[in-house]
Amino acid sequence: MNFNPQISNLPIYEAGKPIELVIREFGINPKDIIKLASNENPLGCSPLALEAMEKSIKSANLYPDDSYYELKESLANLYMVNSKNIVIGSGSDQVIEFIMHAKLDPNKAILSAGVTFAMYGIYAQHIGAKIYKTTSPNHDLNELKALYNQHKNEIKVIFLCLPNNPLGECLDASEVYEFISGVDSDTLVVIDGAYMEFAKFKDNKKAINPKDIVLLSNAIYLGTFSKAYGLGGMRVGYGIANELIINGVSKLRAPFNITTPSLAAAIAAIKDQNFIDQTLQNNLKEMSIYEKFAQDNHIEFIPSYTNFITFVFDNNKNSTKICDNLLRKGIILRNLQSYGLNAIRITIGTKEQNIKVLEALKKEI
Numbered sequence: 001m002n003f004n005p006q007i008s009n010l011p012i013y014e015a016g017k018p019i020e021l022v023i024r025e026f027g028i029n030p031k032d033i034i035k036l037a038s039n040e041n042p043l044g045c046s047p048l049a050l051e052a053m054e055k056s057i058k059s060a061n062l063y064p065d066d067s068y069y070e071l072k073e074s075l076a077n078l079y080m081v082n083s084k085n086i087v088i089g090s091g092s093d094q095v096i097e098f099i100m101h102a103k104l105d106p107n108k109a110i111l112s113a114g115v116t117f118a119m120y121g122i123y124a125q126h127i128g129a130k131i132y133k134t135t136s137p138n139h140d141l142n143e144l145k146a147l148y149n150q151h152k153n154e155i156k157v158i159f160l161c162l163p164n165n166p167l168g169e170c171l172d173a174s175e176v177y178e179f180i181s182g183v184d185s186d187t188l189v190v191i192d193g194a195y196m197e198f199a200k201f202k203d204n205k206k207a208i209n210p211k212d213i214v215l216l217s218n219a220i221y222l223g224t225f226s227k228a229y230g231l232g233g234m235r236v237g238y239g240i241a242n243e244l245i246i247n248g249v250s251k252l253r254a255p256f257n258i259t260t261p262s263l264a265a266a267i268a269a270i271k272d273q274n275f276i277d278q279t280l281q282n283n284l285k286e287m288s289i290y291e292k293f294a295q296d297n298h299i300e301f302i303p304s305y306t307n308f309i310t311f312v313f314d315n316n317k318n319s320t321k322i323c324d325n326l327l328r329k330g331i332i333l334r335n336l337q338s339y340g341l342n343a344i345r346i347t348i349g350t351k352e353q354n355i356k357v358l359e360a361l362k363k364e365i
């Protein structure tokens with residue numbers, strides 16, 4: 001059996017180590033496992049969302065309302081945009097996939113920072129499109145501009161991950177708007193705001209407002225319920241842009257692309273901004289404990305605007321070895337060797353989890 005050439009050298013994506021695997025391989029009691037590898041919310045999700053999901057299960061025999069009327073209205077209110085400016089995806093991942101299919105072919109290209117969310121490159125490869133990346137790992141706007149101007153005819157999608165996963169850095173909103181103004185109207189700038197709630201909370205200069213994005217002819221904002229809202233398992237994300245972009249992207253969406261409980265959870269979660277506030281406060285407070293640990297132990301870290309922190313090790317340490325040793329103790333972190341970095345990304349956990357992680361890490365360094 002032959003497959004399309006563009007996917008033949010594409011590896012199967014390994015999305016962090018699942019808890020089940022650690023239980024099987026190392027025989028660790030499930031309740032002792034600390035998983036801080038996928039930037040999930042350590043506080044769970046809003047109790048309102050849990051209740052709504054439970055209720056919704058009773059109508060499992062019915063397809064969900066495919067217009068997603070109530071969810072779009074809730075998001076429209078939250079962001080002060082119109083429902084017509086919103087597309088819903090099974091995670092914002094799926095919206096990225098829609099965008100790729102709507103804008104790319106094998107003669108076109110995407111542009112991104114050197115080290116950023118892996119799915120941009122993977123979806124581009126599905127199509128056989130070319131991938132331009134800056135040599136700088138983080139978002140260097142001068143380099144992005146230069147690469148864009150050099151390959152203007154090919155580049156149809158530019159990704160700005162704000163703040164950036166897996167590094168944690170974030171451009172200022174004013175720099176972003178200035179950058180977009182230099183991009184042609186037929187090239188779509190994707191602002192991936194998966195962690196924007198965290199960035200905004202820490203520093204308002206980072207806040208990109210979807211209501212400003214809908215005024216632009218060549219930009220789309222992506223948000224998700226997987227991170228601050230704590231609903232990664234429910235798979236709900238969204239894109240916000242002007243109506244023309246939303247109409248184009250929505251042609252790729254199959255009906256009923258999110259489930260009835262997912263829909264109920266997302267609608268209820270928006271109502272509980274109190275939970276988001278608690279999440280953001282826990283995150284910032286606990287983040288400072290990791291920063292202090294890094295400083296005290298002379299570990300380089302990247303100041304983070306997200307719910308994770310990236311520790312970068314010098315040549316005397318090996319991130320793979322550290323991650324493997326911690327895994328044996330039931331602590332799952334994200335090794336960044338696959339990004340070419342001798343670094344570990346740690347999702348900020350609860351106070352209790354963080355104490356255990358830092359204790360274990362201390363023995364490795």
Ligand SMILES: *Cc1c(COP(=O)(O)O)cnc(C)c1O
Binds near residue numbers: 090092094223232
């Ligand atoms: C987690 C994440 C997403 C999307 O996650 P979904 O669960 O598919 O909504 C998108 N971009 C980045 C940078 C992420 O880290």
